Amino acid sequence: MTTTAAVLQQAHALAAAGRLPEAQVLLKRIGRLDVALVLRRAEVAQRPTSAVAEHNLAALLGDMGRAAEAEAAVRRAFAKAGDAPETWLVLARALLAQDRFDEADAAYRQALTRRPAYAEAVRDLAQLIWMRSGDAQAALQPFEAALAAAPGAIDLRIARATVMEYVGTAPDIVLAALTADGSHPEIELAAIQAALGVDKDRALAHARAAHALRADIRTALKLAEVHLARSQPDAAQPLIDAVLKALPEDQNALSLQAVAWRQAGDPRAAELYDYDTMVGAWTIDTPAPWTSLPDYLADLAKALRCLHGLTTHPLGQSLRHGTQTTASLLTSTDPAIRAFFTAIDGPIRRHIARHGTGTDPVRRRSTGSYRLSGAWSVQLKPGGYHAAHIHPEGWLSSACYIDLPDAVHAEGRQGWIGFGGAPFTPDLPHQHFEKPEPGKLVLFPSYMWHGTVPFEGDQTRLTIAFDVVPA
Incomplete structure (x- = not known):
């Protein structure tokens, strides 16, 4: 019996026992929300x-x-x-x-x-206010009533810090707000990011405190990240090793492994980040009924721009100075957007076939088939960019270029995607770049650090991104 089949059997057993929430967690883990939906509809009928x-x-x-x-x-x-x-x-x-x-x-x-102190709702409302207005003060206002109802609530303090960070509040102010009302593992974790922008010694203290209070995978990897930010790969390596022993496919751990090996001068870094092999640049197919790719891209760009009705970037993500669609493109009914998933099917399959099978973290997961896990569009404004990041829930990730500013052809790789440089290690710059072209699809391992070079001018940069997982 395959692992997926075993999980499905276990989920059905849980559902039969009336334990639907647990069944849904299992089904989500293997990407079978369709089965969970059948169970939920049956619950409504019953x-x-x-x-x-x-x-x-x-x-x-x-x-x-x-x-x-x-x-x-x-x-x-x-x-x-x-x-x-x-x-x-x-x-x-x-x-x-x-x-x-x-x-x-x-x-x-x-x-x-x-x-009144519902942290998820406060954070979501703050994010909506921010994305619509770009007004930092207005975005933070919902926290006033919430914290008045629950002074010092940990989840509210963390949510407020996230908003503060992404609306541009100075790191020392974010750090002071986080740590004003005592310690907690989640507070210590949240404080690390702010502290990295102030004092790496203090960041290490917060990382050690988080790991001491709760020694788990999240705190171990965060402690490893701080060691790497301090150029201490030998201190980070045992923490990374322990996580990869337990979870060999953990994309966060693999991303830190690449940094640790690179800092240590270990040749295995070049194997894990084999750009020539692992980064694929493809041209998407022209989907029917369109007869030319430029015509299709023009219609796709028009459809996507109708979805970019917000003013600025969401919270907690890599995007800066741009907008992201609020709904998954996978559920769109627009003909041009639906056709996109036909246009990328061939390139994705060719990319997977080119890799073949093997023992590295990409090839060993390959089944020869795939499914998409989320798809969204980003429209960057002049000066916009993506901070270096990874996609922790993916296997392969992507950037597909739909409409581009003239600046991508200028000097300085403006608007290009770069690979290899992590945001906490400015001493390690990107090692590989891909120049955007209309209709170009770049596929790469989800654990690979990647970001975008800011661009100048008065035009926008329109893309679609998605994650691929084995089917």
Whole structure:
């Protein structure tokens, strides 16, 4: 029996025992939310008057990117006397994913009316305010009432720090706000990022405190990251080794392994980051009924730009000075967007076939087939960029160029994608670059550090990105 089949069997057994939340966790782990959806719909049928069953269905539909269906399930939950703040949060997210920003704002506030210190709702509302306005003070305002209701609440302190960081608050101010009301493993973890921008010794102290309070994979990798930020690969290596022994495919650990080997001058770094082999540049196919790629890209760009109705970047991501679509493109009904997934199918399969099988972290996971895990569009403004990052839930990641500014042809690799340089090790710059071209699809391992060079001018840079996982 395959591992996937075994997990499916276990999930069905849990569902039969009435343990649907646990079954859903297992199904999400193997990417089978379609099976979870069948179970949730059956629960609604078995409990036709249950608002909770409708809420659970709505939450799953939201996770699947099926925003309109999620909204409909929430409305049914309300009709069955459901009025929980969690249900209002699901509604708000479904409305946001449909670009109904005023209604989403109102739904977030309804959630907070019912639970003033609801950290997820406060953070989401703050993010929506920020993405719509670019106003840092307005984005932070929802935390005032929340913290008045729950002074010093850990989840609110962390959420506020995230907002502060991504709206441009100075790191020392973020750090002071985080640490003002005592310690906790999550507080120590959050403090590391801010401290790296202030004092690497202090960052190490926070990382050690987090690991001492809770020795797990997250704290181990964060401690390893701080050692690498301090150019101490020998101190980081045992922590990385322990994680990779337990989780050989952990993309975060693999990304840190590459940095540690590079800092140590270990030749294995070049094997893990074999750019010539592992970074593939392909031209997407022209999907029917279009007869030329430029015509298709023009229609695709028009469709995508209709989805970029916000003002600035989301929180907690690599994007700076640009916008990102709020709903997964995988669920779009627009003909040009739907055709994109036909256009990339051939290049993805050719890329996987070119790799073949092997023992390295990419090839050993290959099954010869794939599925997409999320797809979104980014529109960078002049001066915009992606900070160096990885994709921890992926296997292969991507950048597909739809419409580009003239600056990509200028000096300085403006708007190009670079590989190899981690954000916490400025002494290790990118080693490999790919020049954007309309219709070009760049595929690479999800553990590979990558970012974008800022560009000048008055034009935007429009892309689609997605993650690929083995099927």
